[in-house]
Amino acid sequence: MSKVCFVDDEQNIRRLVAYDLKQAGYDFTLCENGQEAYLKSKTEAFDVYIIDWMMPEMEGISLVKKLRSENNGSIMIMLTAKSEEEDLIDAFEAGVDDYLTKPFSSRELLVRIKAHLSRVQTKPTSTLVYKDLHINLMNRSVTHSDKPIELTKTEFDLLIYFTQNPSTVLSRDQILTKIWGFEYDGDTRIVDVHVFKLRSKLENTPLEIKSVRGIGYLLEISV
Structure with missing residues (x-):
């Protein structure tokens, strides 16, 4: 419970x-x-x-x-x-x-x-690896060069959504629906604030969230 x-x-x-x-x-x-x-x-x-x-x-x-x-x-x-x-x-x-x-x-x-x-409460059992960046889906933790990156629950959910859709433009409405739910009727500014914070925490890692003017965001992965 x-x-x-x-x-x-x-x-x-x-x-x-x-x-x-x-x-x-x-x-x-x-x-x-x-x-x-x-x-x-x-x-x-x-x-x-x-x-x-x-x-x-x-x-x-x-x-x-x-x-x-x-x-x-x-x-x-x-x-x-x-x-x-x-x-x-x-x-x-x-x-x-x-x-x-x-x-x-x-x-x-x-x-x-x-x-x-x-x-x-959805608990996958694998780890995503992007060079020296590791995303543990079981305990919802992220490390870069063996150093922890502290993410809130929402930031982690955002990160996973982006990794599930690499090099794909995701609109603010799509992100809002996926992360906050279909019945969420709030302002899309909530998306911008959380993406900004997540992006800053991913600096110097293989993952880069880019803005797509007038639409939303996309994740680029360096290999």
């Missing part, structure tokens, strides 16, 4: 989401601020964190940064009333995998949780 940590300072929202998580069969923990959730992370392992941005004691984005700095690879979905591009970029750069704008639909939240978990 997948374990979810829901973090929001509004009691009514916690109650509503708790009901939906229970109906969907998830094991879950409710926290009213980032500090409480951070302390819980020390004693419990969660598959998914759903985190409100604006909270007392520790804001959601601060919690994400703290968890990611400790190599926490859990799925992290941000809830926010913010919709400016700079705010969303800040969230993704902090390590968020996805976001929902408040007010949000519980059904959409559950769909996104399920979509993210379905990709994580």
